[in-house]
Amino acid sequence: MLTDTAVKKAVARDKPYKMADAGGLFLYVAPSGLKSWRMKFRFDGKEKLLTFGPYPDMKLSEARERRDAARRQIRDHIDPSGARKRAQEAREQERMEEARQITFEQAARAWHEMQKGRWAPVHAEDVITSLERDVFPSIGGKALSAIDAPTVLKVLRAVEDRGAIETARRLRQRISGVYALYISEGVVTLDPAAAVSKALKPLPKKGRQPALTDVSEARQVLIAAESSGASPVTKLASRLLALTQSRPGMIRGAEWSEFEGIDWAGQRYGPDLALWRVPAARMKLVMDLKGEEEFEHLIPLSWQAVDVLRAAHRLTGRGRLVFPGQRHSHRPLSENALGYLYNRVGFHGRHVPHGWRSSFSTTMNSLAVRHKRVGDEAVIELMLAHVPENKVKAAYDRAGHMERRRELSQEWSDLLMDGMVRANDLLEGPRRGG
Structure with missing residues (x-):
């Protein structure tokens, strides 16, 4: 026979199991840890099952009382299990009780797995990384049903306190996405993140991204970043971003298969061959263009950009x-790695990773005006991947003016990298971190 101590110490296993008492009564222990009192009996030649209730809400002594009452009904030729519907309801209740024990991290990972097919790979990684970094440590182990609005707000306030106001808002949306899934499945009834929306700090007014547009001043950003204790990977990513007029997300998600015409052994440069072919799926285009091959972005690479890639390849x-x-x-590299690096080395509010595009555009457009280079303005727009409203023209221009684009890319690289060390010199220092 069971004892109160034995029942209390029963722990979950990989598979459900039973702990027998007497008279058909037993304790059922589910893999989730849920314990419930049940009784097996025979009535009219059929084996049947009664479910009395969960432990510890129902103690051993009360379960035995319920067993004894059921046995008296059987003795009087009364089926204590009632209608089949009651058994079905009990099973459904048990299923829901087990479902309500799911933790936020388990739920969020299941939600992410379901959603990630709709997202670009880099965005999918950003979503799960942000949850792992900012949410799971605080509430990942809590049951979905145990999390309330003040708990969610506390998590998001910690993110706001480090200045990441937009990240806090994105996290709130992601938490709500998790709850929307499990509300629809009947596991929970409320979304605690919904009420938090208006309690978050407002986003700062959108303005131009801070950027240093004088080449000599912009070069100081690279010098400071590359003299810091950041990892070689972060330093090389920063340099390639500055050289290629690309968006930070394009750099972070760059794959080796996207680069063409590069001799990785470093025996030759191949100025007419080195090219970065960025797939349309990773481009910041309007949604109805994503996935269309003709809107991939082609970036001709200067010898300095190839130099960075060869160093990174090692x-x-x-x-x-x-x-x-x-x-x-x-x-991929954290979406905040380069921004934090520039802030740490003294350029907070003066230059952000996205600002390299303004640095390039301002410098090269000024040179075009000064030297009366007719047509350069349109070529610079192509290099920045600013898509024309005319989609046919956009498709045609994807490889247009490639010779001039190579010339401008090389001119910009020569100006920016004047006096800078070669990329291999950035490989010294810690290999991890940022």
């Missing part, structure tokens, strides 16, 4: 990503 060439993150080689 570190990460065996993997898929050019610039993997600190903890996982299959995940």
Whole structure:
């Protein structure tokens, strides 16, 4: 026979199991840890099952009382299980009780797995990484039903306190997405993140991204970043971003398979061959253009950009990503890595990663005006991947003016990198971190 101590100490296993008492009574222990009192009996030659209630809500002594009452009904030729519907309801209740024990991290990972097919790979990695970094440590182990609005707000306030106001808002949306899934499945009834929306700090007014547009001043950003204790991967990513007029997300998600015409052994440059072919799926285009091959973006590479890639290839060439993150080689560099680096070395509010596009545009357009280079303005727009409203023209221009684009890319690289060390010199220092 069972004892109160034995019942209390019963722990979950990989598979459900029973702990027998007497008279058909037993304790059922589910893999989730849920314990319930049940009784097996025979009536009219058929084996049947009664479910009395969960432990510890129902103690051993009360379960025995319920068993004894059921046995008296059987003795009087009364089926204590009632209608089949009651058994079905009990099973459904048990299923729901087990479902309500799911933790937020389990639920969020299931939601992410379901959603990630709709997202670009880099965005999918950003979503799960942000949850792992900012949400799971605080509430990942809590049951979905145990999380309330003040708990969610506390998590998001911690993100706001480090200045990441937009990230906090994105996290709130992601938490709500998790709850929307499990509300629809009947596991929970309320979304605690919904009420938090208006309690978050407002986003700062959108303005131009801070950027240093004087080449000599912009060069100081690279000098300071490359003199810091950041990892070689982060330094190389920063330099390639500055040289290629690309968006930060394009750099973070860059894969080795996207680069063409490069002699990785470093025997030759091939100025007419080196090219970065960025797939349309990773471009910041309007949604109805994503996935269309004709809107991939082609970036001719200067010898300095190839120099960066060859150096990076020594570190990460065996993997898929050019610039993997600190903890996982299959995940891209953190979306905040370059911004934090520039802030740490003294350029907070003066220059952001996206600002290199303004640096390039201002410098090269000024040179075009000064030297009366007719047509350069349109070529510079192509290099920045600013899509024309005319889609036919956009498709035609994807490879248009490639010779002039190579010339402007090289001119910009020569100006920016004047006096700078070669990329291989950036390989010294810690190999991880940022």
